[in-house]
Amino acid sequence: MTTFLQQVVNGLSLGSIYAVFAIGCTLIFGVLNIVNLAQGAFFMVGAYLGLEIALLGLPLPLALLVALVGGGVLGMASELLVFRVLRLRGGHKWMGLVASLALARLLVGVAQEVFGTAVHGYPPNPFTAIVWEIGGVRVQLLQVIVVITAVILMGILGFTLQKTSVGRAIRTVAFSEDVARIVGVEVGRTILITFFIAGALAGAAGVLLGLLFNVVSPFMGEHMLVKGLTVMILGGLGNIPGAVAGGFLLGLVEVFSVAYVSSAFRDAIGFGLIFLILLVKPTGLFSGFEERRA
Amino acid sequence: MAAAELELWQVAKRFQGVVAVDSVSLTAAAGKVTALIGPNGSGKTTTMNMITGLYPTDAGHIRLDGVDIARLAPHKVAALGVARTFQNIRLLASETTLDNVLLGAHRHQSASLLDVLLGLPAVKRSETREKARCEALLDLVGIAALRDVAVGGLSYGDRRRVEIARALATQPRLLLLDEPAAGMNFAEKRALADLVLAIRDMGITVLLIEHDIEFVARVSDHIVVLNFGREIAAGTPEEVRRMPSVIEAYLGTEDA
Amino acid sequence: MMAALDGFLASYGNLVNLCLLNTLLAYGVWLALAANMFTLGTGGFMAVGAYCSVYFTMQLGAPFAVAVVAGGLLAAAVALVIGAPVLRLRGDYFMLATFAFTEVVRVIALNWDAVTGGAIGIYGIPRYTETWQLVLLVLIALYFVFALRRSYFGRSIAAIRQDDVMSEAMGVNVFGQRLSLFVASGFVSGGVGGLAAHLNFFVGPSDFGLLRSVDALAYPILGGVNALLGPMVGAIFTTLLPELLRFSSQWREILMGLLILAVVLFLPGGAMSLLRWRPRKAAARRPSTQGAE
């Protein structure tokens, strides 16, 4: 039972990060019907930005904020320099995938040049080192902070999408660009904001993961991208509540399979399941939540 | 290869609650021109999409010479001799007129993939044969001069003609035309009416969707009127013209 | 003459082999792209082909040619099995399903120690792949693609790429043709996997992930899907360029990223579209493939 609860704690903290990251990916898909493969690189850059702030001895909330803004700016840059240009030139959707991966490659190269290829860790912080033992279950303050931060971010996003004019604009564009234009939504600006939000979520997820595992490297983005795509499939493309549920589910499944399933093939079973989900229920496990996109 | 008879019996289709076709029964007699008319959104195109297998039906039967084709994949329906044109012209814009029409001849090509990869003479023979057939069709619909022009640059009327030629290239027994006269000028419509009659006289059953009543009256042997996904009237052009329900449902909205 | 060639191959042999191998792969991916299948399964098929052929040569002692063909056939068989369900998925779902497939293969490779050597991979694979074999295979691939494109199959494939609903209504067996092309693409990718394994002395699970699949897609897309030589141009461009840029590996990555971006942004039809004499508007017009009517 203790192991079980321990895995729940570990799984939730990991899953909350997956959820934050995947929401960004799925948001862009919901609005534009494209996958931005550079999201993983924004995640990595966010982790480094946060690390640099932390190394300066500045407080962690500031690190998170800088990563948010940095990731968001990169997201906007990818829209302005890549996706918008492709749309205007009538480039094929495929081009967007190739281009976004080229962008990721460029950012990984820059990160290697600037920070080196070695793995870095966040500086020790007495505040985050606190651990509680509750009935044999170890709960790190850090884990609590990660989950709470993730939930707050998701809450802000949910509020923005549901209750603000920006959110309404985003949902209208996701429904139909033509309709959005007719009702007077500035489509270009709305898309730009969407990219900012997605990039910001990726950057924040980078800091959270960097903190949780104390590992920051130029190659962490590719790994996360695979997780993000997986969660997108689990939740259904463009389905934000689905991405939240899918993120937590993936976190829990990963942690539990490490604890209980003998190691061989466990990931293969996971991906096999995803493959099956795509075949049997391509709209995702959680498509009952919300039929609409974004 | 004889003209085919098409029979729809209580065919229905809905899209997430929206009833596009409620219940349609009609017969397109072999070797005749049957027109399907009705106001916008009355389910004409949806009916045609079900006949060609693009949409599965929710209920009813679709029979071609007595054989139910409602469950068949579109290419299998085409293989039985059903061809169509599209309301929103669907051509390969960057390819030439002849290449577009040759796509219709696809199912009559006899060379196998192995023949193709080995470059056997059978490939050339089959291609030459089909090319000649398609060129004759271009001539028939009156666009022989546009043979090597990319269709993206053609006029609306000419593109509709390319679509008809492509459908004829499949050698159909039943030809479905979705608003073939839309966007055509008066002279083009006259020529198209003659073409439809010529196609009928070649022994091809024609089912025609069209809003232009003059055009419909000129070419049709039989008219079926749809409204809100149901057929509300049927008869010869003369009979249909006089039916009050038709005037109300169709001509009424047209005049408004 | 022969001496000069030998000298050239001695200093640039590896690079030449790599270009040839990637060209072959580019045509394999083109087979899928030609019918609008944006497949991320290439990495998975390559892995299947690579491990299978290495098993044949190293464990079963089979001749090299048999091993490569076996690798290709196994990959083709896998493509056939997953193709039937996957091809029923629309655009992005197809892409993600093939991505999931590649990940399944990678993870199996990571864990099936007895056959794949697990995370460490397999070292000391005999080097059987030779330049002349690759040249021959590239020529065969070029001829096949040339013959296919110019035949009526080429016409129907181009039609499927641009408007599959219309193609089907015109009597083209869209599903059948897509499946055949997907299987053929799997065969070529698997074969390339086998050839690569017997060129590099080594195979490991990290050779065949998501990035490998996207790189393989980039070759024909960067070169141009519509031109016969597009895939070859794209493959050689992306293979040679990093080598010609004699910088640190980081700078190489940065410049490669920039260059690919430049090609994508300035030549949306691929590099070969430079050579074609057609107004940009017509070439760039986007196909509409959504729904009937």
Ligand SMILES: Nc1ncnc2c1ncn2[C@@H]1O[C@H](COP(=O)(O)OP(=O)(O)OP(=O)(O)O)[C@@H](O)[C@H]1O
């Ligand atoms: N794929 C679809 N998804 C959802 N609704 C559809 C779809 N196709 C048609 N409809 C709806 O079904 C109804 C009938 O449409 P249909 O296109 O068959 O009409 P139509 O008689 O051809 O009209 P028109 O004369 O304008 O061409 C319309 O309300 C339309 O909005």
Ligand SMILES: [Mg+2]
């Ligand atoms: Mg219609």
